[in-house]
Amino acid sequence: MVDLATALIHADDKDNRVTDVAPPINVSTTFRYDENELIPWSERESFEFMDETPIYSRLSHPNSTRLESVFSEILEGNAVVYSSGVAAFFAAMVHYNPKRVFMGNSYHGCQSVVKILGRNYGVERYMLEDIEEHASKGDIVHIETPVNPYGTSVDIESFARRAHAKGALLLVDSTFAPPPLQYAWKFGADIILHSATKYFGGHSDLLSGVLVVKDPGVAAQLRNDRIYLGTNASNLESFLLLRSLRTYELRINKQSQSATQIAKYLHEHQKDFNGVLSAVYHSSLQTEQYVKTQLEGGYTPVLSITLSTKEQCKSFTKKLKFFHHATSLGGVESLVEWRAMTDPNVDQTLIRISVGCESAEDLINDLVNALHEVQDATT
Ligand SMILES: *Cc1c(COP(=O)(O)O)cnc(C)c1O
Secondary structure: OHHHHHHHHHHHHHHHHOOOOOOOOOOOOOOOOOOOOOOHHHHOOOHHHHOOOEEEEOOOOOOHHHHHHHHHHHHHOOOEEEHHHHHHHHHHHHHHOOOEEEOOOHHHHHHHHHHHHHHHOOOOOOOOOHHHHHHHOOOOEEOOOOOOOOEEOOOHHHHHHHHHOOOOOEEOOOOOOOOOOOOOHHHOOOOOEEOOOOOOOOOOOOOOEEEEOOOHHHHHHHHHHHHHOOOOOOOOHHHHHHHHHHOOHHHHHHHHHHHHHHHHHHHHHHHOOOEEEEEOOOOOOOOOOHHHHOOOOOOOOEEEEEEEEEEHHHHHHHHOOOEEEOOOOOOOOOEEEEEHOOOOOOOEEEEEEEEEOOHHHHHHHHHHHHHHHHHHHHH
């Protein structure tokens, strides 16, 4: 195994089909059969042949194959790519077919998938506190860590222990801390999910998701199901994502370091913003030992703050120069979001901050100026 930075650039060298250094964009939905080797589908024992001779792009295509080569290596398992993070979560639900799903704070889209399964098929949704009382074999415990929108962590190992004690599987949504920040396998995850739309994509211009499992047989079944769910990553998005992965390590490390610097500054200078800044949340500010152990490569690039009033939130987002006011995270451009815009259930004075690749000093100055302007307007 080579280091992450090398794997990102070379793990798909084995999939080269032409002499181009930059892999071509393949827009074709269909691929000519090899007239010298016409083997009917019914005589195929595995579908790995499609890595070399694709058939139809809903099944696989050259750049989705390359993506799976890179993701399998950097995520240390068998990776299956999807058209979005939510599509990846849905695929896990279809494959594992749990009767009960245990989830706490987590991405609203994943919760809504479970709601649909409940409405149509009677899948029961429980909270994480209910594992001991209600979980049994075949159920799924779903955790997201670090968790949206706070950027704080929960203890993966303790959830693995609790899930496994009941025969349930632990699914970890690691979108907020992909490798090298966090390797959830080490703490007992059975399935790992990433929205590749966020840090792997990194440029706010593509949607994709990835599921990682340990058993190659399960990955093959997921790929087979995906043919009929119709949720393979598309041709153009796959090209963009592959291109993004080449620089992923540079981006995530910078974003993680900058976010940690920003969280530290705001935490240490909270008194300067009396009457405005009421709290700062970030995994770097947590004191539990497991947080440091889990986030071995650095803290998540997402942090959150709360202001004193909703009015302050509205004027704060307007005064920033370098943070777009928009939902989502993970891109090279920093974003803030007054979460009340999309989430009615969260603290209505919460501002989520997704740190991009700008200079951390410039970002801190921008936040400080905006906070002071809001403070001046308030007093
Ligand atoms: C964005 C996100 C998802 C969903 O991913 P999409 O690519 O938007 O479908 C799932 N989990 C987390 C933690 C996310 O941030």
